[in-house]
Amino acid sequence: MPNAITIDNLVAAYGNVRAVDKLSLHAAAGEHVVIIGPSGSGKTTLLRCVAGLHRPAGGRIACGERVWDDRTTHVAPEQRQIGMIAQNPGLWPHMTALQHLRFVLRCRGVKRSQRDAQAREMLTLVSMFHRASHRPSELSGGEAQRLALARALIAGSRVLLLDEPLGQLDIALRRELGPVIREVAGRMGATVLHVTHDPADALSLADTVVAVENGVITQVGSPDALRSKPATPFVAQVVRT
Numbered sequence: 001m002p003n004a005i006t007i008d009n010l011v012a013a014y015g016n017v018r019a020v021d022k023l024s025l026h027a028a029a030g031e032h033v034v035i036i037g038p039s040g041s042g043k044t045t046l047l048r049c050v051a052g053l054h055r056p057a058g059g060r061i062a063c064g065e066r067v068w069d070d071r072t073t074h075v076a077p078e079q080r081q082i083g084m085i086a087q088n089p090g091l092w093p094h095m096t097a098l099q100h101l102r103f104v105l106r107c108r109g110v111k112r113s114q115r116d117a118q119a120r121e122m123l124t125l126v127s128m129f130h131r132a133s134h135r136p137s138e139l140s141g142g143e144a145q146r147l148a149l150a151r152a153l154i155a156g157s158r159v160l161l162l163d164e165p166l167g168q169l170d171i172a173l174r175r176e177l178g179p180v181i182r183e184v185a186g187r188m189g190a191t192v193l194h195v196t197h198d199p200a201d202a203l204s205l206a207d208t209v210v211a212v213e214n215g216v217i218t219q220v221g222s223p224d225a226l227r228s229k230p231a232t233p234f235v236a237q238v239v240r241t
């Protein structure tokens with residue numbers, strides 16, 4: 001499939017520190033994969049490798065048939081059609097919500113006459129139509145993340161990398177926004193790699209949960225499989241919470 005992600009024997013290092021150690025993982029097209037692990041286990045480094053921001057020391061990353069990284073290949077981040085959303089949504093302070101999306105469409109070469117309708121349609125999809133003329137300083141934390149999601153998807157991202165996107169939101173908003181991200185990304189057919197510290201996010205949003213500890217995968221499975229047979233004390237603690 002064109003936007004399935006396949007990672008084989010990935011090694012990523014900072015000097016002598018091996019942050020990711022021969023890690024292999026497959027995310028099917030459109031799948032929502034949640035990555036959990038203790039702090040310092042290599043989750044962010046893994047996402048940065050997939051984004052093309054950190055060049056692996058070994059192994060292979062492919063998107064569909066296209067190799068992004070191997071011994072001889074390193075596709076630049078801007079050529080990967082990836083959207084990355086972190087705790088800080090990184091919005092453009094001087095632009096309204098609508099202008100954010102229209103700007104991205106302009107960069108994609110969409111005709112001026114079509115930009116407004118497409119941008120409004122995407123704002124509707126993330127329930128932000130009523131905030132079209134608001135700037136980031138006038139948006140709540142949850143609305144800002146909805147706009148970041150809309151911007152990533154309207155940019156044509158077929159792969160979404162989420163690094164604790166709900167991390168700074170209060171619990172009620174997390175529970176509300178998590179399913180929105182899952183639903184909207186799913187509707188667009190995007191493959192999602194989602195790093196979270198929150199066990200409830202992991203177990204409620206994931207098609208597949210991947211536990212990473214000390215740079216290696218210790219368990220992969222559906223939320224139910226992890227619940228019924230946790231492979232490590234860390235996973236057992238996550239599913240108990």
Ligand code: ADP
Nearest residue numbers: 014017019037038039040041042043044045046
């Ligand atoms: P996580 O996202 O799971 O918290 P990271 O991928 O951030 O883990 O870090 C994995 C390991 O790599 C940790 O041991 C961390 O200290 C180390 N590390 C991360 N970034 C750097 C860096 N820029 N320089 C040196 N070591 C780093």
